[in-house]
Amino acid sequence: MYKAKAYSAATPTSPLALDTIERREPTEGDVQLEILFCGICHSDLHQVRNEWSGMMPTVYPCVPGHEIVGRVTKVGSAVTKFKPGDIGAVGCMVGSDGTCPSCRDGYEQFCPNGIFTYNSADRHTGKVTYGGYSDSIVADEHFVMRVPGNLDLAGAAPLLCAGITTYSPLRHWGAGKGKKVGIVGLGGLGHVAVKLSHAMGAHTVVFTTSPSKKEDALRLGADEVVISTDANDMAKHATSFDLILDAVSAQHDINAYIQMLKRDGNITMVGLPGQPLPVAAFGLIYNRRSLSGSMIGGMRETQEMMDFCGQHNITADVEVIPIQKVNEAYERMLKSDVKYRFSIDMASLKAE
Ligand code: NAP
Ligand code: ZN
Numbered sequence: 153m154y155k156a157k158a159y160s161a162a163t164p165t166s167p168l169a170l171d172t173i174e175r176r177e178p179t180e181g182d183v184q185l186e187i188l189f190c191g192i193c194h195s196d197l198h199q200v201r202n203e204w205s206g207m208m209p210t211v212y213p214c215v216p217g218h219e220i221v222g223r224v225t226k227v228g229s230a231v232t233k234f235k236p237g238d239i240g241a242v243g244c245m246v247g248s249d250g251t252c253p254s255c256r257d258g259y260e261q262f263c264p265n266g267i268f269t270y271n272s273a274d275r276h277t278g279k280v281t282y283g284g285y286s287d288s289i290v291a292d293e294h295f296v297m298r299v300p301g302n303l304d305l306a307g308a309a310p311l312l313c314a315g316i317t318t319y320s321p322l323r324h325w326g327a328g329k330g331k332k333v334g335i336v337g338l339g340g341l342g343h344v345a346v347k348l349s350h351a352m353g354a355h356t357v358v359f360t361t362s363p364s365k366k367e368d369a370l371r372l373g374a375d376e377v378v379i380s381t382d383a384n385d386m387a388k389h390a391t392s393f394d395l396i397l398d399a400v401s402a403q404h405d406i407n408a409y410i411q412m413l414k415r416d417g418n419i420t421m422v423g424l425p426g427q428p429l430p431v432a433a434f435g436l437i438y439n440r441r442s443l444s445g446s447m448i449g450g451m452r453e454t455q456e457m458m459d460f461c462g463q464h465n466i467t468a469d470v471e472v473i474p475i476q477k478v479n480e481a482y483e484r485m486l487k488s489d490v491k492y493r494f495s496i497d498m499a500s501l502k503a504e
Contacts, residue, residue, distance in 0.1 A: 181228050190309060246281060321446040
């Protein structure tokens with residue numbers, strides 16, 4: 153074991169503050185990273201504040217962060233993909249059993265014994281896993297991704313969650329040329345989804361509650377932007393979408409979006425509001441529409457997404473902040489005041 157610096161929350165209502173945590177020394181299959189950048193996902197906030205207490209209660213102290221890019225500092229003797237000095241990246245998962253049907257099919261995210269990067273039982277330390285708001289992390293190399301060399305590292309970090317969470321359902325539901333795709337909520341996930349959907353060739357429409365984001369949405373690659381509070385604007389798109397990705401973090405009316413799907417159209421929830429959303433069955437039965445969900449992605453698909461982003465030069469639009477501003481960043485994220493992802497420059501933690 154060795155000691156690492158981190159920012160943790162001690163209770164659901166306490167601010168994140170400097171802490172010292174224990175990490176394992178790399179075992180033979182492990183990679184140790186010095187963390188350079190870590191994105192701030194809305195899931196970090198949900199988890200820190202125990203907003204998912206029903207499904208995933210938070211264990212304190214909680215060190216969030218699952219959009220991690222770093223420099224390899226040590227590798228175990230069996231590691232083949234990385235050597236010290238390389239750049240590696242860790243997303244939402246650091247382990248799975250490797251033997252269940254989901255793991256065998258490349259869907260580690262659905263493994264019943266999956267280990268999330270934070271807030272999962274840590275069999276090495278006997279405590280809980282700690283995420284990327286830290287100066288280092290150790291993970292099995294299977295869960296460490298390669299980062300294409302042309303990508304800016306601060307902007308690449310958010311791909312590890314915002315990127316794969318939107319890439320996976322866009323691919324699964326066939327986003328591409330000739331398809332009309334809606335993206336609801338222009339936040340961290342939403343803005344990466346717009347870039348990906350555009351790069352896949354789909355006609356991409358953004359739904360936002362923030363009129364001030366209209367120009368940005370077009371710049372990011374949207375073909376059209378709808379202000380979702382404007383009923384006339386919404387009515388223009390009735391029964392016209394093949395696919396809608398809902399990336400909203402709070403309570404909202406999804407029935408309005410279900411109505412916009414054409415025959416056999418699908419709406420996929422990636423946003424995770426703490427409370428259930430009411431669904432009108434009438435909206436679904438007409439036109440045989442479907443409502444589904446999607447959770448991050450497997451390791452093979454995460455690497456595929458990173459490589460796709462390398463080919464299309466896609467990174468998140470980031471506001472780089474020092475870790476000392478993390479609590480302020482959470483408040484701004486709650487007000488949808490972020491363009492469009494905070495990325496923590498972890499060099500700032502060294503100074504503490
Ligand atoms: P975010 O950056 O805060 O973006 C959320 C966006 O939702 C906001 O920018 C805003 O967009 C919209 N919004 C917020 N409050 C709203 C309200 N009351 N009504 C309507 N729209 C509202 O969050 P994020 O990091 O992208 O995460 C989004 C959600 O996805 C979170 O719940 C997160 O936990 C979840 N998530 C899920 C997975 C998964 O595997 N499924 C992975 C990562 C994250 P506009 O200003 O454009 O309206
Ligand atoms: Zn996330």
